[in-house]
Amino acid sequence: MAATDAVRTDDPTRRAPAPLAADPAVLRAFLDGPHAAVRDEVRDALVEHAALLDERLDLPRAELRRRVRDLVVEIGSSGRAAHGFPREYGGGGDIGASIASFETLAYGDLSVLVKSGVQFGLFGGAVLQLGTRRHHERYLPDVLTGRLLGCFAMTETGHGSNVQALGTTATYDPDTDELVIRTPDDASRKDYIGNAAEDGELAVVFAQLEVGGEGHGVHAVLVPIRRDGEVLPGVRVEDCGAKLGLEGVDNGRLWFDDVRVPRENLLDRFATIDPDGTYRSSIENPNRRFFTMLGTLVQGRVSVGGGAVAASKVAQEIAVRYALRRRQFEAGAGSEETLLLDYGMHQRRLLPLLARTYALSCAQQEVARRLHEVFSHDTPEADDRARRALESRAAGTKALTTWHASEAIQECREACGGAGYLAANRFAALKADTDVFTTFEGDNHVLLQLVAKGLLTDYSSDFEDLDQFGMVRFVTGLAVDTLVERTAAHQLLERIRDVLPGGRDSWDTEAGILDPDYQLAMLRFREEHQIAGVARRLKAGVGAGTPAGEVFSAVQDHVIAAARSHVERLVLEAFVERVRAEPPSPSRDVLAALCDLHALATIEADRGWFLEHGRLSAPRSKAITREVSALLRRLRPVALELVEAFGIPSEVLGARDLVGP
Amino acid sequence: MAATDAVRTDDPTRRAPAPLAADPAVLRAFLDGPHAAVRDEVRDALVEHAALLDERLDLPRAELRRRVRDLVVEIGSSGRAAHGFPREYGGGGDIGASIASFETLAYGDLSVLVKSGVQFGLFGGAVLQLGTRRHHERYLPDVLTGRLLGCFAMTETGHGSNVQALGTTATYDPDTDELVIRTPDDASRKDYIGNAAEDGELAVVFAQLEVGGEGHGVHAVLVPIRRDGEVLPGVRVEDCGAKLGLEGVDNGRLWFDDVRVPRENLLDRFATIDPDGTYRSSIENPNRRFFTMLGTLVQGRVSVGGGAVAASKVAQEIAVRYALRRRQFEAGAGSEETLLLDYGMHQRRLLPLLARTYALSCAQQEVARRLHEVFSHDTPEADDRARRALESRAAGTKALTTWHASEAIQECREACGGAGYLAANRFAALKADTDVFTTFEGDNHVLLQLVAKGLLTDYSSDFEDLDQFGMVRFVTGLAVDTLVERTAAHQLLERIRDVLPGGRDSWDTEAGILDPDYQLAMLRFREEHQIAGVARRLKAGVGAGTPAGEVFSAVQDHVIAAARSHVERLVLEAFVERVRAEPPSPSRDVLAALCDLHALATIEADRGWFLEHGRLSAPRSKAITREVSALLRRLRPVALELVEAFGIPSEVLGARDLVGP
Incomplete structure (x- = not known):
C-alpha cells in the first residue's frame, strides 16, 4: 500500500480561496451576543481589580481567602450580582444578563468567580427558587448585596x-x-x-x-x-x-x-x-x-459551562499571542527564526481549539437564551418537556465545555513551554482552578447519562423522572416498549437523506465537504445511530433476563458516547445557525471558515466510527484531513483577531512574559 | 443502517475464558525488573520521610524549599544518589541501578525528585560526562554526597x-x-x-x-x-x-x-x-x-520518563483503590449501591491506562537497559549508531511516558470526584508537579521530531547530525537521494506479511486479534507507512522547489505522527517480549491479557487510520472494540493486584480519604 498511494498535495493554493480578513469588533459582537453592555461593565470591574491576579501568587491561603471574600462582597454591594434576581428585591430581572456577567467574570480570578457563584448563584438561587415570598423578603436583599453570606x-x-x-x-x-x-x-x-x-x-x-x-x-x-x-x-x-x-x-x-x-x-x-x-x-x-x-437549580450548570469557556479563552489568547511573538529555529541558514504559529503542528494544536471555543460559545449562548426564556415565563409545572430538554442541554453543554477547558488550557500551557509553567503567566491558576469544573455541579459522565436518558425517553417518561444518574434503576424498570418507539430513530435518518444533495443513497459521498448541511447530517447520523444502538442493546439485555446492573455496565460507554454525539450535534448546530444569521462581511467568511474547521475536526476526530459505519469512504476521510490542514493555513493570518475578539482586557490577561508589553 | 445492524452481543461468557488470578509478588517482580533491591531501599527511605507529603500542604514556599533541600542533601549523604557514578569517586558504577533508584523516588514528593535530578543527574552528570579527571577528582565526591550543590x-x-x-x-x-x-x-x-x-x-x-x-x-x-x-x-x-x-x-x-x-x-x-x-x-x-x-546527557531524559511512569502509578493506585471502595447508586430497589469499578465506563477509564502503564514500564526498562549497556562500555565515539538509536529511543519514550502521566493523572483525579480535588489526596501535587515533564528535558513535540529524523536517516546521516529540532534546516539541506532508499520501507512490509498467518494478502483479516504478532504487525505497518509517506512528501515538496520552511510546516504533523507510531511500536514490542520471557503462571496470563488490552486499545484509538489505509475492515474494527470490552471485564477482578504490584508503600501512597485506612 505504502508504495502505491498517491503523493498528497500540500499546495496551499490548491483551491485558491480568497485570503481572510477579520474585524475584531465584528467578531467580538458575535461572541458577546445580546448582553455586550453587561459584559463591558464586568470587564471594567476586572481591570480595576486586576492586581489580585499578580498579588495572589504570594499570598498565604488565609489572606487570599480574605481578599476574595472582600471582592465578592464588593460585587454584591455594587449590584453586579443582582441581574438575575427579581426587581422587587433589588434585582435586574434578567437571567440572560446574569449569565453574561458571570461568564465575563471568569476572565479574572476564578476563586472570585466560584465564590460569587456559591453566594449569588447556588445559595441565593436556592433561596429564590426553592423558597417562597417570606424567604425572599427576609433574605434576598441581604444575599444579593453580599451582606449575608x-x-x-x-x-x-x-x-x-x-x-x-x-x-x-x-x-x-x-x-x-x-x-x-x-x-x-x-x-x-x-x-x-x-x-x-x-x-x-x-x-x-x-x-x-x-x-x-x-x-x-x-x-x-x-x-x-x-x-x-x-x-x-x-x-x-x-x-x-x-x-x-x-x-x-x-x-x-x-x-x-x-x-x-x-x-x-x-x-x-x-x-x-x-x-x-x-x-x-x-x-x-x-x-x-x-x-x-x-x-430549578439548572442555572448553576449553565454558569459553570460559561465560566469554563471564558477561562479557556484566557489560556488561548495567551498561547496564540505567544506563538505570534516567539521565534524558534531558523528556516534556513542565516535567516530569522520561524514564528511558532507558522509551524504546521502548532497551528494543529491551537487553531482547532479556537474553532471549538467559538462553537461552544455559540452553544453556551443558546443554552443561556433558553434558560432565560424558560425561567422568565415561569411556572415550574408548566412545560415539563421544555424544562427537561433545557436541563439536558445544560448538562451536556456543561460536560463538553468543562472538558474543553481542561484540554485547551493544558494544550496552551504546553505550547508555551517552560515559561508557561511560571505562575505569573496565568496557566498555573487557570489549570488548577478550572480542574474541578469537570466534576462539580455534576460529574461530567453522570451528566452525559442524564442526557442519554432524556434522549431514550424523549423527555416524556414519568416512571423514574429525570434522575441525575440512576441509569441502572432506569434499566431495571425498563418497559421494553418505551424504547421501540424511539428505535424509529432511523426514520429521521431517512428524512435527513432526503433533504441532502445527492439524494438518499449518495448524500455522504457527493455532498461538498464544506457544506454545513453535510457536516450536520454526519453528526446527526452518528447521534441517531448511537441512540438507536443503545436502545436495542438495553432492550436485548433486559429481554434476555440479564440483571439490569450488568446490562447497563456493558452498555455504559455506548450510552455516554451517544449522549456526547448528541451534544456535539447541538454545538455545531448552534454555531452554524449563528453564522447563517450573521450579515455578509469579511468577518462572516472568517466565522464560516472557523465553523468548517470545527465541523471537520470533529468528524475527523471520530472518523474511525464514520468509516466503520459506512458514512465515510477512505478517500473521503483523507480528504477531510487535507481540508482541515487547508483551513488551518487559511485561518492562520487572522489568528490574532480571533483572540482579540474575546475582549479580555490586557491588564486582566496578564502573562507579560508571554504576550509582551 | 441503524435499523439493520445486528444487535451487539455483550454476553461476557461469549468465549468463556478462564478467570484470571494474579500474584502481586510475581507482578511486582515483573515491574521491578533487575534492580528490585535498589528499589526496596528507596521505598524504605520514602516511608521514613513520608511525613513531608502531608506537611507540605501547609508549608510556605520558603520553608518547603528548605525541607526539600535538606532531603536532597540527605539523599546524597546516604549514598543513594551515587549508584550511577564511577566507584573511584564513591559511586556504585551501576547506571541501571541509578535509574531504578530515581524512578522509585518518584513515588514520593516530586520536588525532592526533581531537585535530586538537578543535583545528581544534570549537574553531577554534566561534570562526569563533559568533564575530565581533574574535574571529577575535584568535584564529584562533593557533588554526589550533596556537599556541593x-x-x-x-x-x-x-x-x-x-x-x-x-x-x-x-x-x-x-x-x-x-x-x-x-x-x-x-x-x-x-x-x-x-x-x-x-x-x-x-x-x-x-x-x-x-x-x-x-x-x-x-x-x-x-x-x-x-x-x-x-x-x-x-x-x-x-x-x-x-x-x-x-x-x-x-x-x-x-x-x-x-x-x-x-x-x-x-x-x-x-x-x-x-x-x-x-x-x-x-x-x-x-x-x-x-x-x-x-x-552524553541522555540519562536525564531516561530519568524523566521513568519518573513520569512512577508518578502515574501513584495516581492509578489511588483511583483503583477508591473505585473498589466507593459505591454510588444502587443497582436495584433496596440493593446495595454499586462499586465504581463495576461500572463499564469506569473500567474503560481506568484499566486501559493501567495496561499502558505496564507497557510503558517495560519500554522504560528497555531504554534503561540500553542506556546501561551503552554507557557502561564506554567510548563515546565508538558506536555512533547505537548511541543515536538510544538517544532517539530515550526521546520518544520520554514523550510518550510524560504525556501518559499527564493523561492518567488527570483521568484518575476526575475518577475520584470532589475528594480528588483536595490536596491531602495527592492529586493536586501529582498533577502540578508532573505537568512540566512534558516540556522539560526537551519539549515532547521537539523530541518526536528528533525521533522522526533518526528514522528518516536511519541514524546514519552526518550532514546535520542529531539536531534537537532543526527539521526545517534538515529539509533545507535535504538530499533527495537520502530519502529514496528509506522509501524502500515498503519492502519491510512485504516481509511482515510473509511471516504472518494467512500469507501476504490476508494477514490482517485472518490473523487472530489476540495474536501479538498480528498486533505488532499492525503497529509496524502504520509506522513504516507513515515514515515512507513523510519521506515522499518531503521529497516531493523539495523537488517542486517549495521553500523548505513551507514544506516542513505542511508535513510537520505527519512527521510527528510517524515518530509517535514508531515509539508506540517499540513500547508494544517491549511489553510483548517481556511477557513472552515470563515463565508460565496464572500471573503471566494476567500480563498477557493486559498486553492484549494495551495493544488493542492502541489500535482502536487510531482505527480511523487503519480503516483509511485498508488494514482494518469495518467488522474487524468493531470486533476489536468488543474484544477491548471483553478484556476489561476479564481484568476487572484482578485490578487490585495490578496496582498492588507497583509496590508503593501505603504511607507514601497517602490519600486516606480515598483509599481507606
Missing part, C-alpha cells in the same frame, strides 16, 4: 452525584414546631461546601425530611451556622484545607447535631408543612418533586 | 529547545588565561534553572565558546555563583517565583556580567584549550561535537 450544603462525603441518597435528616418536631437537623454519621457530613469553612452565616441544607414519622425525600432547609463569625451551637465545621486550586474559596465540612430551626425555615415552594404539622406538596410523586426542585 | 545552566529565556542558538558567551582571555562569561542581553539570561534561586554554589554554564576571536559553538563551563550562601560578584540571580508546581525547587534566572573563571573550568572532555591558548577538539565537525556532548 451563605452556603449551598448539598453534597455529602458519602454521596456526591446521588443526591437522592443523602443521609442528613430534617425531622419535624410537632411539640416545638421546629425542624431538627441531624448528621447521622460521617459519611453524611456535608463536604466541599463553599463558604462553609469561614464566611457563611446561613446554609441551605439538603436533608431527608421526616414529618410524623414519614419520609418525604430530600428537601432544603435554611440553617444558621454562624453569627458574627462564631460557629453556632450544634454545628461543627471543618476546613477542607489545601486544595488543588480555588484556594481563595473556603470549602468546608458541616455536621449538625440536632440543630433546631423554626418550621418556616423549610424552603417550601414545592412542599410545605402546615401549622398543624401536615406535610403537603403540589407534586404528588416524590421522585418528580425531587427532580422538579433540582431542576 | 549546583546548577545545570543550559536553557535561556530566548532559547529553550534550540540549544545551539544560546546567547551566553564564554570568551577566552589569553592575557589572564581565563574564560570570561557574559550574558549579552535579557533573552540570553539563564532561565528556569533548578538550584539557582537559593542553593546552588557552582553552575555548569552552557555558552558560546570563543577562542582567539573564533567561535566554536556551545561548550560547558564551571562557574561558581555563590559562596556561603552569598551570590558572587558579577553574577545576578532572580527567583522565578511561584510556579505551577514543584514549589520545593528553587528555580531561578542567572545573568553573568563578565565573570572570570580559570581556563581549567572548561569541561573539556570533547574540546580543550591548550595552555598556549589553542582550541583543540577530537571531533572536527562542530555540529557533531555539539550533539556528541548533548548525547
Whole structure:
C-alpha cells in the first residue's frame, strides 16, 4: 500500500480561496451576543481589580481567602450580582444578563468567580427558587448585596452525584414546631461546601425530611451556622484545607447535631408543612418533586459551562499571542527564526481549539437564551418537556465545555513551554482552578447519562423522572416498549437523506465537504445511530433476563458516547445557525471558515466510527484531513483577531512574559 | 443502517475464558525488573520521610524549599544518589541501578525528585560526562554526597529547545588565561534553572565558546555563583517565583556580567584549550561535537520518563483503590449501591491506562537497559549508531511516558470526584508537579521530531547530525537521494506479511486479534507507512522547489505522527517480549491479557487510520472494540493486584480519604 498511494498535495493554493480578513469588533459582537453592555461593565470591574491576579501568587491561603471574600462582597454591594434576581428585591430581572456577567467574570480570578457563584448563584438561587415570598423578603436583599453570606450544603462525603441518597435528616418536631437537623454519621457530613469553612452565616441544607414519622425525600432547609463569625451551637465545621486550586474559596465540612430551626425555615415552594404539622406538596410523586426542585437549580450548570469557556479563552489568547511573538529555529541558514504559529503542528494544536471555543460559545449562548426564556415565563409545572430538554442541554453543554477547558488550557500551557509553567503567566491558576469544573455541579459522565436518558425517553417518561444518574434503576424498570418507539430513530435518518444533495443513497459521498448541511447530517447520523444502538442493546439485555446492573455496565460507554454525539450535534448546530444569521462581511467568511474547521475536526476526530459505519469512504476521510490542514493555513493570518475578539482586557490577561508589553 | 445492524452481543461468557488470578509478588517482580533491591531501599527511605507529603500542604514556599533541600542533601549523604557514578569517586558504577533508584523516588514528593535530578543527574552528570579527571577528582565526591550543590545552566529565556542558538558567551582571555562569561542581553539570561534561586554554589554554564576571536559553538563551563550562601560578584540571580508546581525547587534566572573563571573550568572532555591558548577538539565537525556532548546527557531524559511512569502509578493506585471502595447508586430497589469499578465506563477509564502503564514500564526498562549497556562500555565515539538509536529511543519514550502521566493523572483525579480535588489526596501535587515533564528535558513535540529524523536517516546521516529540532534546516539541506532508499520501507512490509498467518494478502483479516504478532504487525505497518509517506512528501515538496520552511510546516504533523507510531511500536514490542520471557503462571496470563488490552486499545484509538489505509475492515474494527470490552471485564477482578504490584508503600501512597485506612 505504502508504495502505491498517491503523493498528497500540500499546495496551499490548491483551491485558491480568497485570503481572510477579520474585524475584531465584528467578531467580538458575535461572541458577546445580546448582553455586550453587561459584559463591558464586568470587564471594567476586572481591570480595576486586576492586581489580585499578580498579588495572589504570594499570598498565604488565609489572606487570599480574605481578599476574595472582600471582592465578592464588593460585587454584591455594587449590584453586579443582582441581574438575575427579581426587581422587587433589588434585582435586574434578567437571567440572560446574569449569565453574561458571570461568564465575563471568569476572565479574572476564578476563586472570585466560584465564590460569587456559591453566594449569588447556588445559595441565593436556592433561596429564590426553592423558597417562597417570606424567604425572599427576609433574605434576598441581604444575599444579593453580599451582606449575608451563605452556603449551598448539598453534597455529602458519602454521596456526591446521588443526591437522592443523602443521609442528613430534617425531622419535624410537632411539640416545638421546629425542624431538627441531624448528621447521622460521617459519611453524611456535608463536604466541599463553599463558604462553609469561614464566611457563611446561613446554609441551605439538603436533608431527608421526616414529618410524623414519614419520609418525604430530600428537601432544603435554611440553617444558621454562624453569627458574627462564631460557629453556632450544634454545628461543627471543618476546613477542607489545601486544595488543588480555588484556594481563595473556603470549602468546608458541616455536621449538625440536632440543630433546631423554626418550621418556616423549610424552603417550601414545592412542599410545605402546615401549622398543624401536615406535610403537603403540589407534586404528588416524590421522585418528580425531587427532580422538579433540582431542576430549578439548572442555572448553576449553565454558569459553570460559561465560566469554563471564558477561562479557556484566557489560556488561548495567551498561547496564540505567544506563538505570534516567539521565534524558534531558523528556516534556513542565516535567516530569522520561524514564528511558532507558522509551524504546521502548532497551528494543529491551537487553531482547532479556537474553532471549538467559538462553537461552544455559540452553544453556551443558546443554552443561556433558553434558560432565560424558560425561567422568565415561569411556572415550574408548566412545560415539563421544555424544562427537561433545557436541563439536558445544560448538562451536556456543561460536560463538553468543562472538558474543553481542561484540554485547551493544558494544550496552551504546553505550547508555551517552560515559561508557561511560571505562575505569573496565568496557566498555573487557570489549570488548577478550572480542574474541578469537570466534576462539580455534576460529574461530567453522570451528566452525559442524564442526557442519554432524556434522549431514550424523549423527555416524556414519568416512571423514574429525570434522575441525575440512576441509569441502572432506569434499566431495571425498563418497559421494553418505551424504547421501540424511539428505535424509529432511523426514520429521521431517512428524512435527513432526503433533504441532502445527492439524494438518499449518495448524500455522504457527493455532498461538498464544506457544506454545513453535510457536516450536520454526519453528526446527526452518528447521534441517531448511537441512540438507536443503545436502545436495542438495553432492550436485548433486559429481554434476555440479564440483571439490569450488568446490562447497563456493558452498555455504559455506548450510552455516554451517544449522549456526547448528541451534544456535539447541538454545538455545531448552534454555531452554524449563528453564522447563517450573521450579515455578509469579511468577518462572516472568517466565522464560516472557523465553523468548517470545527465541523471537520470533529468528524475527523471520530472518523474511525464514520468509516466503520459506512458514512465515510477512505478517500473521503483523507480528504477531510487535507481540508482541515487547508483551513488551518487559511485561518492562520487572522489568528490574532480571533483572540482579540474575546475582549479580555490586557491588564486582566496578564502573562507579560508571554504576550509582551 | 441503524435499523439493520445486528444487535451487539455483550454476553461476557461469549468465549468463556478462564478467570484470571494474579500474584502481586510475581507482578511486582515483573515491574521491578533487575534492580528490585535498589528499589526496596528507596521505598524504605520514602516511608521514613513520608511525613513531608502531608506537611507540605501547609508549608510556605520558603520553608518547603528548605525541607526539600535538606532531603536532597540527605539523599546524597546516604549514598543513594551515587549508584550511577564511577566507584573511584564513591559511586556504585551501576547506571541501571541509578535509574531504578530515581524512578522509585518518584513515588514520593516530586520536588525532592526533581531537585535530586538537578543535583545528581544534570549537574553531577554534566561534570562526569563533559568533564575530565581533574574535574571529577575535584568535584564529584562533593557533588554526589550533596556537599556541593549546583546548577545545570543550559536553557535561556530566548532559547529553550534550540540549544545551539544560546546567547551566553564564554570568551577566552589569553592575557589572564581565563574564560570570561557574559550574558549579552535579557533573552540570553539563564532561565528556569533548578538550584539557582537559593542553593546552588557552582553552575555548569552552557555558552558560546570563543577562542582567539573564533567561535566554536556551545561548550560547558564551571562557574561558581555563590559562596556561603552569598551570590558572587558579577553574577545576578532572580527567583522565578511561584510556579505551577514543584514549589520545593528553587528555580531561578542567572545573568553573568563578565565573570572570570580559570581556563581549567572548561569541561573539556570533547574540546580543550591548550595552555598556549589553542582550541583543540577530537571531533572536527562542530555540529557533531555539539550533539556528541548533548548525547552524553541522555540519562536525564531516561530519568524523566521513568519518573513520569512512577508518578502515574501513584495516581492509578489511588483511583483503583477508591473505585473498589466507593459505591454510588444502587443497582436495584433496596440493593446495595454499586462499586465504581463495576461500572463499564469506569473500567474503560481506568484499566486501559493501567495496561499502558505496564507497557510503558517495560519500554522504560528497555531504554534503561540500553542506556546501561551503552554507557557502561564506554567510548563515546565508538558506536555512533547505537548511541543515536538510544538517544532517539530515550526521546520518544520520554514523550510518550510524560504525556501518559499527564493523561492518567488527570483521568484518575476526575475518577475520584470532589475528594480528588483536595490536596491531602495527592492529586493536586501529582498533577502540578508532573505537568512540566512534558516540556522539560526537551519539549515532547521537539523530541518526536528528533525521533522522526533518526528514522528518516536511519541514524546514519552526518550532514546535520542529531539536531534537537532543526527539521526545517534538515529539509533545507535535504538530499533527495537520502530519502529514496528509506522509501524502500515498503519492502519491510512485504516481509511482515510473509511471516504472518494467512500469507501476504490476508494477514490482517485472518490473523487472530489476540495474536501479538498480528498486533505488532499492525503497529509496524502504520509506522513504516507513515515514515515512507513523510519521506515522499518531503521529497516531493523539495523537488517542486517549495521553500523548505513551507514544506516542513505542511508535513510537520505527519512527521510527528510517524515518530509517535514508531515509539508506540517499540513500547508494544517491549511489553510483548517481556511477557513472552515470563515463565508460565496464572500471573503471566494476567500480563498477557493486559498486553492484549494495551495493544488493542492502541489500535482502536487510531482505527480511523487503519480503516483509511485498508488494514482494518469495518467488522474487524468493531470486533476489536468488543474484544477491548471483553478484556476489561476479564481484568476487572484482578485490578487490585495490578496496582498492588507497583509496590508503593501505603504511607507514601497517602490519600486516606480515598483509599481507606
